[in-house]
Amino acid sequence: MRYRSSWMTLLGAALAALIVSACGGGGGGSGGASSTANSANSGNSTASSSSPTVTNTSPAPQVLAANAVRVTVDSGVSNVPNMPFVSITICAPGTSDCQTIDHVLVDTGSWGVRVFASQLPASMNLPQQKDGAGNLVAECMQFFDGYTWGAVKLADLRIAGETAASLPVQVIDPNYASLPADCAAVGASRNTPAALQANGILGIGVFKHDCGGNCVQQAIPATYYGCGASGCTSIPLAENYQVANPVPYFTTDNNGSVLSLPTVNGGAPSVSGQLVFGIGTQSNNALGNAQVIGVSPSNGTFTTVQNGTTYSHSILDSGSTGLFFQTSSMQACASPNSAYYCPGSTQQLSAMIEGVNGVTSAVTFGVANATSVAQTYNGDAALPLLAGPAFVTSAVFDWGLPFFYGRNVYAAIEQQGTPGGTGPYVAY
Structure with missing residues (x-):
């Protein structure tokens, strides 16, 4: 992979x-x-779940x-x-x-x-x-x-x-x-x-x-x-x-990073946030109550279960401009927009993220009609409701940038110690 x-x-x-x-x-x-040899361990060594709203x-x-x-x-x-x-x-x-x-x-x-x-x-x-x-x-x-x-x-x-x-x-x-x-x-x-x-x-x-x-x-x-x-x-x-x-x-703050972006409702012309280096090394990068999701030490993936489908190769990826996963519950947009979903109305969906360390986390997210989004928010740079089937296999759930809005998302680096255990893991 x-x-x-x-x-x-x-x-x-x-x-x-x-x-x-x-x-x-x-x-x-x-x-x-x-x-x-071991994935990250957190204080929540048993399964846990998040509330539907972002807490940090x-x-x-x-x-x-x-x-x-x-x-x-x-x-x-x-x-x-x-x-x-x-x-x-x-x-x-x-x-x-x-x-x-x-x-x-x-x-x-x-x-x-x-x-x-x-x-x-x-x-x-x-x-x-x-x-x-x-x-x-x-x-x-x-x-x-x-x-x-x-x-x-x-x-x-x-x-x-x-x-x-x-x-x-x-x-x-x-x-x-x-x-x-x-x-x-x-x-x-x-x-x-x-x-x-x-x-x-x-x-x-x-x-x-x-x-x-x-x-x-x-x-x-x-x-x-x-x-x-x-x-x-x-x-x-x-x-x-x-x-x-x-x-x-880096000499210091070298065990991971935190990407923090504000919440976006519908769309916004632009948004500003922070990339903070280190996890638990300074007062501004404490892990707090973030849930630690252990990832595979060979390829960095975890599992997502959504609408009865298991996506065994899931990732948190700020470089993806939407949430990308294959599902039969929503239709793709007509060509040339078939990279994205075009449901008849905005869908409020849920999924369960499962780390290799046994921690689980419930996540809610929205998917809007991508063609309508392009019309309604023409020129906006922050669009939190984009999702589609493009470029991913049936095993992949790509949690792209819409997941990051309103969250602190941590990436702990392999072999580096942190308050949440030794990387690799992601947390939010």
């Missing part, structure tokens, strides 16, 4: 165009021996601590709704040669930093990552319907008051080396901000590296490459050379 991310388009019936993106899932995690309140967005950065859901790069953005600063390692990049997607469903070469000054010298054999490392990052391609380079990442030094990042560049055929065969190129619908990705999910143990022992096609004068060849790659989640490489 590697790189379950994608982008898609929804054309509103009465609109010229409303582009909707879905960046789901992420990589296969660290897997195997590199993951913790988002911090006031105007008060930003040193471990917090503003998150904005706005029109972004391509007028795509339900995309949370932050600004990050990329620096040549150990120098003050830096570039701040705005509208970088906050993605709890993937891990690793990805920026475009076109967003960096030509004069900035980021050393390219080399593996143990001296190969220049490049990556094909796979999504549902496409890929990003580029060199893996080392950079100091600065965000809020946190720094990850000499972090391996993907610098997306369609002109780097010669694109391998197996990468091109993945699907559409997402090698420009317009195609990606963001200026980069800040992948801060529950794993440390974007392929982890899956890539250590064998070369996986359309993943990592060693590049030279004769082209680029698939290679295995040790975890310390792989594109990395920056959070565990």
Whole structure:
């Protein structure tokens, strides 16, 4: 279950165009021996459930601590709704040669930093990552319907008051080396901000590296490459050379993160919240009464049961612009809007989330007619009632950004200790 991310388009019936993106899932995690043997444990060691309303309140967005950065859901790069953005600063390692990049997607469903070469000054010298054999490392990052391609380079990442030094990042560049055929065969190129619908990705999910143990022992096609004068060849790659989640490489506040967004009713032109680093490390990231949902240490998933259907590969994914799951209880919209559901009236639904640690949590959510939403809230960036069947298999329930509105959502990183136990887990 590697790189379950994608982008898609929804054309509103009465609109010229409303582009909707879905960046789901992420990589296969660290897997195997590199993951913790036990899932997260919480104070609620027996099954528990939440009330229909959200009980924990988002911090006031105007008060930003040193471990917090503003998150904005706005029109972004391509007028795509339900995309949370932050600004990050990329620096040549150990120098003050830096570039701040705005509208970088906050993605709890993937891990690793990805920026475009076109967003960096030509004069900035980021050393390219080399593996143990001296190969220049490049990556094909796979999504549902496409890929990003580029060199893996080392950079100091600065965000809020946190720094990850000499972090391996993907610098997306369609002109780097010669694109391998197996990468091109993945699907559409997402090698420009317009195609990606963001200026980069800040992948801060529950794993440390974007392929982890899956890539250590064998070369996986359309993943990592060693590049030279004769082209680029698939290679295995040790975890310390792989594109990395920056959070565990911060000096402090490095065991996870909290994404806090306000409640949205119907729609809003934009909303502002916070991304807070650390779990239980500062007064602004206490776990409180959040329910800890243990996730698989190999792929980061848990179980959702909805309307009698069990979705065994479920994720909490801020990079998805809707709730994505397959059901026969609602009709998809007519083409070209078939990526989304179009019920006759707004549906109030419920589901049970079940963690691998045995904790259960009841969740209520709404699904509106996507075509009507596109008409009624034309131009709004925050749309909490979007859901659809697109890009997911029958086993997947993708709890995208609508789930995050009005909640504090925690992502605890594998092998890192927290007040809720050792990651990986999610909590809310």
